[in-house]
Amino acid sequence: MNPQSALAPASSDLADLIARTPARHRTATGFVEATLRAAILSGRLSGGTPLRQEDLAAAFGVSRMPVREALRQLEAQALIDFVPHKGAVVTEISAADAADTYAIRLALEPAALALSIPNLTADDLARAADLIADMDGEPDPSRMGELNRRFHMSLYGRAGHPKLLALAESQLAAFDRYLRFHLAAKGPEHLSQEDHRAMLAAAAEGDIGRATDVLRRHIATAADTIARFFAERLSAENPFAAR
Amino acid sequence: MNPQSALAPASSDLADLIARTPARHRTATGFVEATLRAAILSGRLSGGTPLRQEDLAAAFGVSRMPVREALRQLEAQALIDFVPHKGAVVTEISAADAADTYAIRLALEPAALALSIPNLTADDLARAADLIADMDGEPDPSRMGELNRRFHMSLYGRAGHPKLLALAESQLAAFDRYLRFHLAAKGPEHLSQEDHRAMLAAAAEGDIGRATDVLRRHIATAADTIARFFAERLSAENPFAAR
DNA sequence: CAGATGTTGATTGGATCCAATTTTCAGGTA
DNA sequence: TACCTGAAAATTGGATCCAATCAACATCTG
Numbered sequence: 001m002n003p004q005s006a007l008a009p010a011s012s013d014l015a016d017l018i019a020r021t022p023a024r025h026r027t028a029t030g031f032v033e034a035t036l037r038a039a040i041l042s043g044r045l046s047g048g049t050p051l052r053q054e055d056l057a058a059a060f061g062v063s064r065m066p067v068r069e070a071l072r073q074l075e076a077q078a079l080i081d082f083v084p085h086k087g088a089v090v091t092e093i094s095a096a097d098a099a100d101t102y103a104i105r106l107a108l109e110p111a112a113l114a115l116s117i118p119n120l121t122a123d124d125l126a127r128a129a130d131l132i133a134d135m136d137g138e139p140d141p142s143r144m145g146e147l148n149r150r151f152h153m154s155l156y157g158r159a160g161h162p163k164l165l166a167l168a169e170s171q172l173a174a175f176d177r178y179l180r181f182h183l184a185a186k187g188p189e190h191l192s193q194e195d196h197r198a199m200l201a202a203a204a205e206g207d208i209g210r211a212t213d214v215l216r217r218h219i220a221t222a223a224d225t226i227a228r229f230f231a232e233r234l235s236a237e238n239p240f241a242a243r
Numbered sequence: 244m245n246p247q248s249a250l251a252p253a254s255s256d257l258a259d260l261i262a263r264t265p266a267r268h269r270t271a272t273g274f275v276e277a278t279l280r281a282a283i284l285s286g287r288l289s290g291g292t293p294l295r296q297e298d299l300a301a302a303f304g305v306s307r308m309p310v311r312e313a314l315r316q317l318e319a320q321a322l323i324d325f326v327p328h329k330g331a332v333v334t335e336i337s338a339a340d341a342a343d344t345y346a347i348r349l350a351l352e353p354a355a356l357a358l359s360i361p362n363l364t365a366d367d368l369a370r371a372a373d374l375i376a377d378m379d380g381e382p383d384p385s386r387m388g389e390l391n392r393r394f395h396m397s398l399y400g401r402a403g404h405p406k407l408l409a410l411a412e413s414q415l416a417a418f419d420r421y422l423r424f425h426l427a428a429k430g431p432e433h434l435s436q437e438d439h440r441a442m443l444a445a446a447a448e449g450d451i452g453r454a455t456d457v458l459r460r461h462i463a464t465a466a467d468t469i470a471r472f473f474a475e476r477l478s479a480e481n482p483f484a485a486r
Numbered sequence: 487c488a489g490a491t492g493t494t495g496a497t498t499g500g501a502t503c504c505a506a507t508t509t510t511c512a513g514g515t516a
Numbered sequence: 517t518a519c520c521t522g523a524a525a526a527t528t529g530g531a532t533c534c535a536a537t538c539a540a541c542a543t544c545t546g
Binding site: 027028069 | 529530531532537538539
Binding site: 270271272305306307308309312327328329 | 499500501502507508509
């Protein structure tokens with residue numbers, strides 16, 4: 001998998017990705033940043049892919065400048081690394097990185113949930129229930145990631161600490177990079193919907209202890225699934241996954 | 244406090260700040276980003292200050308381009324907001340924002356400490372002890388912030404999750420924006436050195452429960468101090484602090 | 487034939503220039 | 517006098533251009 005062959009499909013993917021992205025972003029920089037971010041998180045741009053500024057500029061139909069600014073923002077989000085004279089490369093996913101992400105989720109999300117539960121409204125709980133229902137029949141992994149994120153955030157949303165919530169949400173988004181593997185390992189219908197239901201029930205009763213226990217177990221189980229998946233599949237099939 | 248009068252001293256401060264900053268950053272973008280970041284975290288550039296690209300470019304002796312890239316990175320770190328045709332403005336500090344930062348610290352740091360303690364070496368503990376000693380006689384608030392951050396990170400450093408550690412460190416750095424107020428309220432010699440010593444002792448014994456308890460209390464106390472400071476001083480003396 | 491070396495191509499970092507939009511202030515009018 | 521209107525100044529977003537640096541490849545030599 002040399003850079004050339006890796007980039008060619010990525011570029012064509014980008015072209016149609018751009019065509020289907022809603023034109024809600026006013027500035028070119030914001031548009032490029034959001035599109036690239038979505039492409040990386042969804043796995044469309046896989047780890048190690050070099051992103052050359054000129055190619056991106058051509059694909060987006062803009063100059064290199066907004067591309068550069070967007071890349072700087074993605075760098076600040078740890079989604080890419082700047083390698084001098086090589087281009088910005090998408091950071092690799094790995095078992096260790098997944099464990100890292102889960103450790104952060106395990107620290108942040110129970111805290112957010114505990115702060116939020118006392119302030120949850122009936123409306124919040126209804127929306128969360130709706131999202132569980134939506135997830136039940138969702139076959140598309142990237143839609144599933146979005147629904148899963150919205151479900152979790154709907155339960156954390158009343159925590160009252162915007163930065164804490166923003167951090168939790170960005171980690172949930174980072175989790176999307178692994179969701180595809182998770183779904184591949186367990187099948188879409190098994191995305192711990194029992195956990196989601198149990199968490200919602202505990203939250204509805206205002207039982208903070210039980211809700212956070214379920215959440216912690218939920219995250220730990222997911223971490224375990226991914227760790228096993230990496231150990232069993234990727235290391236055998238793809239030697240690059242290990243590094 | 245109109246934008247003009249606020250900017251003038253900030254610009255001159257920047258000029259001498261630049262003169263005293265070590266020239267370790269190779270690229271102009273990295274240099275600008277690090278310098279501005281330090282200026283914001285240390286309070287030299289206070290909340291609400293507009294940062295006009297042209298002024299910054301002139302102050303740094305570079306063109307507007309590296310300034311813009313640096314500002315994008317700071318935006319991704321939530322230190323500034325882009326306001327069209329007004330310039331990038333430094334985000335405001337407030338009691339609510341401080342509480343937010345402390346909530347995040349309370350979630351991340353005990354988790355990092357618990358993961359790290361089993362792997363701490365005698366060397367790590369010795370360095371932590373040295374840092375406590377250094378803090379004892381340090382009058383400069385910004386040096387103090389650096390030492391405090393290094394002390395905490397020396398105890399978390401063996402947690403083995405780079406992203407978790409990076410997140411914890413960035414939150415500790417964000418705390419620097421409030422450290423000045425903390426020191427003003429309690430005096431430099433009272434920066435909870437007893438807590439630091441107790442935490443180090445528990446860590447040295449491998450007592451995770453006690454160490455994390457001390458840490459939680461340490462952070463909660465600091466949060467309390469800041470909250471009271473904002474309530475008692477700033478709201479009375481400076482109506483802008485409330486918003 | 488293997489290894490060192492020089493040259494060329496590719497890629498990024500930075501500077502300058504242009505366009506679009508908003509804010510501000512001066513002037514006129516009810 | 518207060519308010520509305522319009523023009524100019526200021527500021528950012530984006531494009532194009534130039535310089536510096538590094539990687540790869542062909543070539544030359546021992």
